Amino acid sequence: MTNTFAFDHVQPVRSDVAAKPAAQHPQSLLDLPHGEARQSLLTVHSILETKLPSGELSIYEAGGGSTSFLPLGVLRRAHVTVVDIDEDQVNNNDYAQKTILGDIQTHRFPKGSFDLIICYNVIEHVPDVEAALSGFCEALKPNGMVLIGAPNPRSLSGIVTKYSPHWFHVWFYRHIRGDKNAGLPGHAPFPTHFHPLVSLPNLEAFAARNGLQMIYRKQYESPRYPEMRLRKPLFAALVDAGAKVLNFLLPGKTDVRQGDYHVILRKH
Numbered sequence: 074m075t076n077t078f079a080f081d082h083v084q085p086v087r088s089d090v091a092a093k094p095a096a097q098h099p100q101s102l103l104d105l106p107h108g109e110a111r112q113s114l115l116t117v118h119s120i121l122e123t124k125l126p127s128g129e130l131s132i133y134e135a136g137g138g139s140t141s142f143l144p145l146g147v148l149r150r151a152h153v154t155v156v157d158i159d160e161d162q163v164n165n166n167d168y169a170q171k172t173i174l175g176d177i178q179t180h181r182f183p184k185g186s187f188d189l190i191i192c193y194n195v196i197e198h199v200p201d202v203e204a205a206l207s208g209f210c211e212a213l214k215p216n217g218m219v220l221i222g223a224p225n226p227r228s229l230s231g232i233v234t235k236y237s238p239h240w241f242h243v244w245f246y247r248h249i250r251g252d253k254n255a256g257l258p259g260h261a262p263f264p265t266h267f268h269p270l271v272s273l274p275n276l277e278a279f280a281a282r283n284g285l286q287m288i289y290r291k292q293y294e295s296p297r298y299p300e301m302r303l304r305k306p307l308f309a310a311l312v313d314a315g316a317k318v319l320n321f322l323l324p325g326k327t328d329v330r331q332g333d334y335h336v337i338l339r340k341h
């Protein structure tokens with residue numbers, strides 16, 4: 074979809090409308106607390122805006138659900154196709170031009186279909202990440218990019234999420250994050266699998282074997298920490314203290330709070 078603005082009629086400008094600047098950032102970014110996650114997403118946006126071709130874009134959101142993390146300037150000139158396995162998520166989607174109820178592990182598009190594939194907060198939920206990523210490689214145009222946002226399995230939150238039962242994730246979302254809809258049909262948290270390719274070194278090796286260059290890689294403090302510090306300061310202080318102890322005991326400059334990452338891969 075290309076944005077065109079027609080100025081056929083000159084309307085008197087209402088002062089309240091004139092005072093409102095056009096939205097620059099998606100709600101998903103504005104909802105992130107100030108911190109490393111938001112900063113990295115802003116960097117991702119500027120890379121996408123600089124490196125994507127001009128004109129109309131063809132974008133595939135794998136497991137797109139009902140929220141997009143794309144910059145609005147990109148979204149406004151894109152034809153977006155969403156594939157999601159959850160019917161409620163597909164029905165709640167209001168930004169894609171095309172929605173497909175399907176499985177990203179098996180759904181295939183013709184070769185060279187997309188300028189950008191985005192898979193955000195999804196690969197940790199997928200049992201066969203290799204099958205999904207192989208489909209992305211095929212579906213990308215030359216020089217096309219894949220944006221992946223995922224939890225870091227080698228972090229404190231990654232390990233807790235990986236080894237705790239699903240009911241605990243629902244409890245955390247409801248009582249610590251304050252999300253009353255958590256666990257209801259079509260609402261997070263979704264069951265997690267943590268396939269080995271979710272870990273950054275494995276993902277990087279897969280990319281190199283499959284003709285993809287990692288042009289951006291950033292591990293950052295999970296937005297859950299600043300969220301917790303605001304909502305549940307006592308609980309957050311306990312978790313922060315635990316993280317400090319682990320950082321002290323672990324070798325190197327490990328920060329176990331770096332619970333998430335962004336990666337941008339580019340097809341050669």
Ligand SMILES: C[S@@+](CC[C@H](N)C(=O)[O-])C[C@H]1O[C@@H](n2cnc3c(N)ncnc32)[C@H](O)[C@@H]1O
Nearest residue numbers: 136137138140157158159162176177193194198
């Ligand atoms: C945590 S949500 C993320 C949604 C959206 N990308 C976001 O960041 O808000 C995970 C999404 O992945 C979808 N999903 C999980 N496994 C999938 C699969 N095998 N194929 C397609 N979608 C899948 C879920 O239905 C859900 O909508």
